[in-house]
Amino acid sequence: MNSLLSKFFLVFTFFSFNPLFSLASKSSYKEYCASIIPETTPTTKKFNSFPLSDHNTGYYIGGDSIINIDASWNRFSLYFPPRNTYATSHPHLFKIEGTISFTTNNDASYYNHHHHMGYLTFKLDGFWSQSSGNVCMVGKSKGVSKKGDSLNLDVVFKLNNVFNSINITSLVSGSLESLSSEKDDDDHYFEPISLMMFPKANYSYSLDSKEVENEFSFGSDDDEEGLSLNFDSFSFCKYPLSSAIRRLQLEYTHECNSTKNCTPIISGSSNQLPSHMSLKGIECSSKKKDRIRVLGEFSNSFVYYWNRNNSQSFNAKTMLIGEGWWDEKKNMLCVVLCHFNGSKSTSLDGTHVGDCSLRLRLRFPSIWSIKNSSSIVGQIWSNKSANDQNYFKTITVRKDDANYGVGGKDLRYEYSQLDRVNQSCPPHKVIENQGKRYPDAYSYDMKFDMSIRESKKKVAWGSSSPLFVDDEYVSTSSVSISRSEFDAGILNNDSLFNISYKISLSAMSSSPSDKNSLFNMSYYSVKISAEGIYDARYGTLCMIGCRDLVSNNGTPTANSLDCEILMKFQFPSLDTKDRSYIKGSIESTRPKSDPLYFNSLEVSAVAYYIQEVRRNVWRTDMEVIMALISTTLACVFVGLQLNHVKRNPNVLPFISIFMMSILTFGHMIPLVLNFEALLAKNPNNTTYVLGNVEKWLEVNEISVRLITMVAFLLQFRLLHLTWSSRKTDESKNNHWIAERKASYVTFPLYAVGLLIALLLKLKKDRDSVTSMYQVYRQHDPSWESIKSYGGLVLDCFLVPQVILNLFSNMNENVLSCSFYFGTTFVRLLPHAYDLYRAHNYADQDSDLYFYADPSQDFYSTSWDIFIPLVGIVFAIIIYLQQRFGAQCVLPHRFKGSKGYAKVPDSEGEVETTNM
Structure with missing residues (x-):
């Protein structure tokens, strides 16, 4: 795909130059190329036998001042369109036009993201001598330098050894030089670029005598x-x-x-x-x-x-x-x-x-x-x-x-260590009706990544892939799983299987302190071939392994192996609903005095079973549906509140602007974050995709975003109406005073809550054991705490309204019952779902959550009970305030403050005092 894009880019840039270029370059050609190939008048006859192909690639040295060397791999592309090659009045001279391009490679740019991703292209015009093999052309540049500046350079391009017939000794070399002078300290000058290519046309193979x-x-x-x-x-x-x-x-x-x-x-x-x-x-x-x-x-x-x-x-x-x-x-x-x-x-x-x-x-x-x-x-x-x-x-x-x-179906495996395996791991006695199921030997479940511990200290990571099960070669090159594979049942769950593995271990530190550690300086990376027996009735895997040995300087040594390694693994049951782990050990059977002896290693791996993946696909489906339902309900309840204030415009000044702002930002922030994630999405960063599920998720994710946009617009409309009502109301100063007093209470309350949330998060991070796949992820505990606390603020969105009611002593139906009870229901529904999810699904990576994301709210059994109770309490308080007066929830001795209420419009707006 990248090659097609590069060819398209070259064709586009070739025709994007000024057509008057050839006229402007005539004087330059006479000055710099006439001594090599005399300028000759081209004919109208096209010439299609130029020995270099349409699209060529090669290597170069130089150009540091104009080319982003760090992200280009020192490769260039040379393009000669056949339609732009002409015969001339001289039988051995031909006019040619072409483009040479130095482009930043996409993959390299990903790893060198701090550089500018630019391009530099030269449109060239000149002649080729068929007899001498020389090419001389002049041209102008179009592109961007590695500093991001626009470049306008004049160059001369030379090649030699361009012949029709080539062999192994034929190399095309040349140069790209600036026409500006270094002595004049010209900004357009650059040092000569040396080029080399491997010609392809009319190649003669000659070495296979x-x-x-x-x-x-x-x-x-x-x-x-x-x-x-x-x-x-x-x-x-x-x-x-x-x-x-x-x-x-x-x-x-x-x-x-x-x-x-x-x-x-x-x-x-x-x-x-x-x-x-x-x-x-x-x-x-x-x-x-x-x-x-x-x-x-x-x-x-x-x-x-x-x-x-x-x-x-x-x-x-x-x-x-x-x-x-x-x-x-x-x-x-x-x-x-x-x-x-x-x-x-x-x-x-x-x-x-x-x-x-x-x-x-x-x-x-x-x-x-x-x-x-x-x-x-x-x-x-x-x-x-x-x-x-x-x-x-x-x-x-x-x-x-x-x-x-390559020939995978024709491969065979010869087992030679099965007798040693039976001696080290005697077969289990059959126990009838034990009721547990374990992975099938032929399934994807047998492939796993692992964490390696030595003396209870994590020292390495590893990966393991089965090669053969009995006599059948198992392909492990693909990690994608189609949806139809989820329904594949256990093929044979009551047998013993001969199995072979490839295991690769990589140390986390390049200098282990223990000389008996497997991961010393000579064994920073360890490869092990293993074979043994897998008992599908009990989920046990026992194998003998052979590791490749290296010399003292770390160089791999031919035919040098250590086959005194015993490996044992226990797979968890397929029926477990909690996160399950594969446990095992890797140990040397040599005596401690042997130079090849190494300390025993403990192995732990998260078991991602196909059945578990199947359950989580349904979980993902359910979460997307829940997100669609919740967002739609949010739109409905905001719409009902807009209808309520349309019928009762006099209640608008008594709605908390603080509360409306919280709800508006609650819909806006996900839209902004999703948009930034869309822009920053890297096409080369392939995540764990479950067959065609990805497309279904993308379609529904777009639907959720569209509905969220509608909810945001409706909520913003309600915020705008509330704000505008404060400007037109005769008692606007009194309402702003009440809002300000409520803020004096609300802001410190939220600040204290945020501080407590940060402290709780830090304590949780210290106490929790980070799982294997989370170590490489860049987490910021403070940012996660702020996001989670933001979710808690949204859950308790009624707090500002409750406090404002106390200061304004309002006793009318400011909020519709459907709005505050309905929105409370929408905010508390994720916590109810989280309780269900924790009971029915194993823990998952937070990147796979589409609803009730733990990084965006407080989710646990205790929080999932406490937060809904608090939310319901605040909804009941609002109901009581609007029915019996704002201060009805206060003790009698705290009542009697001055408040403001509305009287019928016919009597005018008057200030009343409630004692």
């Missing part, structure tokens, strides 16, 4: 069975193969502790061996033979290749280029890799393809086991002799991620 193919026949794994990929079902050049080879883990021999004779690349002064290699396809062909051109990059980063926003430039010293092909007889991908030579840190000019002595082969194993559960295995080696300076020891290549659908 018979001699080279014979080099891929060595090794001990030739007899191992690899998956025979069926290219009838998917293209060799497309997903999933192209995604499967993106990120490969490197493992070295035991004697490799430094880069000497151990790696094909040297990354700066660091003596650390690269941990990963990523392969990216440049071009692919399936015409006569399945072939692919690849660009390989070595790195020590643990950031995924497609999110590597901290990789700031093209580093030829850590990158390789090569050709690959699929060997159908041996079921493996063979790749010949070549070094880049002649590169400099400040320029890509002179970079060329040199030594091609590297070999890479990759297989997709069809048989997995606890000691080999990688979706891809292979080797990288050199065909040089051991005394050659470019020689290095063979590197093992693995990929432990999901299989991306």
Whole structure:
């Protein structure tokens, strides 16, 4: 999708420039390009054989003063529309027009949000020499700098080695230079930008000779069975193969502790061996033979290749280029890799393809086991002799991620540790009619994230995913659940299942203090392959695990495992309604004197069962309906009050402006917050979506917002009428005095209540145990307390009116009975629902609440009882005040203050004193 948008952007910018550009650039071309390619008169004949494709991408160095390097990955796009390429009067010269664009990548901008998301595009016009391979063009810019300023730059663009026929050694290099002078201290000057591209048109594959193919026949794994990929079902050049080879883990021999004779690349002064290699396809062909051109990059980063926003430039010293092909007889991908030579840190000019002595082969194993559960295995080696300076020891290549659908149905797993599992965890004796149900082995419930504790201290996070259940491969690459899956029942709940897992653990601290901790400096990230038995009758999972070992400097070591690990897990029952947890342990079976021994670990994980998800989908449906009903009722009750004041306009001055303001802001704030959330919504931030439920929720959420807008407008109208009545009433000063006296009581009352709420919230935060999934969330206790207290103020919205009635001593029906009892009912309904929800549903993340959100009011069993009682009491007080007088609720000794009441209009408005 991003590539389509970038192409559209380039096409748009190409035609958005001034059409008089070519006339203005003639003088510039003669001055800067005529010595390279003489200007020639173009003909009307179109020329469609320009060797560069319509849309090209490449790498660059430089341009720091005008390009936002931190968010661009040092990539540029070059666009040559075929309709803008013309033949000329010279047979080997051709006129071309194009666009070069440096755009900020969307994903990088997300991680570098403090930078401007800008663009910089140059419209270019010039000539290409077919015989020399040179391109020279001049152009002008259109765009925004990294500082956010508008740019207007004049440039000359040069390329060389642009030929019709290309091979592995063909690299297109060039530059983009400013026409302004640095000496003149011109603001339009920028340092030259060095460019490099990999041409694609008319590529000739030449490295897969018979001699080279014979080099891929060595090794001990030739007899191992690899998956025979069926290219009838998917293209060799497309997903999933192209995604499967993106990120490969490197493992070295035991004697490799430094880069000497151990790696094909040297990354700066660091003596650390690269941990990963990523392969990216440049071009692919399936015409006569399945072939692919690849660009390989070595790195020590643990950031995924497609999110590597901290990789700031093209580093030829850590990158390789090569050709690959699929060997159908041996079921493996063979790749010949070549070094880049002649590169400099400040320029890509002179970079060329040199030594091609590297070999890479990759297989997709069809048989997995606890000691080999990688979706891809292979080797990288050199065909040089051991005394050659470019020689290095063979590197093992693995990929432990999901299989991306490559041959998933043809995979098999060989269990080898089941006897040890039975000895460590003897089978349970069958107990009839125990009445509990546990997750099915084939269900999504078997996948869980976990919190790791050591000596009661939280030390790490982990994730676990099943690979095989019995002989069936379980795909774990997708986390979305369709609505139809919620109704899937338990397939087999009275059996024992052989099961295998992939478990990944990551330490919260990079330097654990205990030397016997699993997470010391060498084991910051731990990967464990495990297999065992799951008893679906009791929800018990017992497994033997093998962890990958690394060298002292943290480098993964090939074929080095510790398989003396015992893992036990207990799943909670499916029938539990409260939040349920998976409990377990990870312990070493080695003696404490063994160097590989580690302290026992306690495991805790929140169990998100499909049945629980199903219940919560219905909960979400119910909450949306409740929100629609409550908001609609609020509109109705405000409308009834507007009708009441229309029939009795004399009561308007006696309505509390403070109360009307509270209710108006209560409808306005959700609208503002929802609008800000809509603007700030990040399309790349995918939340846990329950199939097609998301669309249904969005439609109903819009409906709730529209009804809330209506309620706000009605409430604002009532506030406006109340305010206006104070200006026209003859006793307006007396009413304002009463309002002011009521405020003197109300404001301190609310301030004290807010202080108490903050103190209660702080105490609750200290006493509560934060669950695993809440640790990474940024919470502000003070802000949450203010929001919750705001909900409490709305629940007790009648307080200002009760106090105002006491000061004004009003005894008429200022508020309609339907308004104050109805609005009280609307405000107290969420608390009644919260009691029902707490009894029938497990606790949920507050982001999933659509009604009675705990972060927006005080919700608990005690609050859900206390707040409705208080709300009803205030509604009864209003009823008694309007029927028997405002001071009827006061003790007799406090009565007798001066108040104001209305007499019939025929007698005029007079001041009365109630003693």
